[in-house]
Amino acid sequence: MHAYAIKAGFEADSTVGNAVITMYAKCGSIEDANQMFNGMNTRDCVSWNAIISAYALHGEGNRALSLFEDMKEEGFSPDETTLLAILQACSYTGLWETGLRLFNEMESKYGAQSGIEHIACMVDLLGQSENFSEPIDFINRSPFPDSPMLWRTSVNVCMLFGNLTFGKLAAKCLLELEPREAGSYILVSNMHARGGMFDDAAKVRTVMNDLKVNKKAGCSWIEVDNKFHYFVASDMGPPNSAEI
Known part of the structure; x- marks a missing residue:
């Protein structure tokens, strides 16, 4: 082009x-x-x-x-x-x-x-300074204190830098705002698992299952001979999947 x-x-x-x-x-x-x-x-x-x-x-x-x-x-x-x-x-x-x-x-x-995208960048940046109270205070002072995207960003940065104290506070706000969003539960569970708190990670997954909140599996696909073939993790697929 x-x-x-x-x-x-x-x-x-x-x-x-x-x-x-x-x-x-x-x-x-x-x-x-x-x-x-x-x-x-x-x-x-x-x-x-x-x-x-x-x-x-x-x-x-x-x-x-x-x-x-x-x-x-x-x-x-x-x-x-x-x-x-x-x-x-x-x-x-x-x-x-x-x-x-x-x-x-x-x-x-x-x-x-x-706008909200600028605020999200700042939440991530402030978390990188490792003064983890700043991102939470920043969200609460912003025009978007009820934005799941901002709290998700805060949970993610706390997970990356290993601060579970503020990560839990952010996770609580996130799950209150998105009680039916599977991705939020998985993020919070991963945060606990990454911090070595495997029991808490399992509890989050249990709550997710009890609420019957399901996450659609990510998939890859390829087109062969004008036909699409889909694959998910650990999926053996059709008999000729290995060849595809």
Whole structure:
């Protein structure tokens, strides 16, 4: 499709170029995304957001921050999308102090409003500072104290950094908000198991079973001879599954 765009004379169109940058980034080729960006004759704010998001996606936070400064130097004003990409870059690379500073400057310096995605990034960042009371206080002070996504993020960061004290508080809030969501129970159970609290992990699974909350199995599939074949973990599948 990129080759067709070049042949058709559309590569110079910024909308097409921006889409190509995003496509390459999501396909794992940051070099091609960067080459496309550098070769654009006309860039707009979306172009900068696309390349900054590309580097954020690939965990290159410092490069994303460098592009953020370049964007401002070239006279473009960061918007909510830009700042979300930058906060994600800080989250992926553990730059929590930088992320906190940028979040605090969103409205005062850039005139951008924080949404739930920005708040979720900050919950993750504050958890990485290992001051685990901060993410919980931050959620309660935010405009979205009843958002399961924020509490799920808090549980996850507590699990990753091994703080079950605050993880349990976050888990309690999460399960109260999503009493029928299987993924939340599994996350809480995994948090306990990762912390070595296997009895508590089993209790969470028991509650889940008692409530008859089921999680659909994740699956993979492949198309062979115009027919789809589905596979789940430990599934032996049809007789010819090994061949497929």
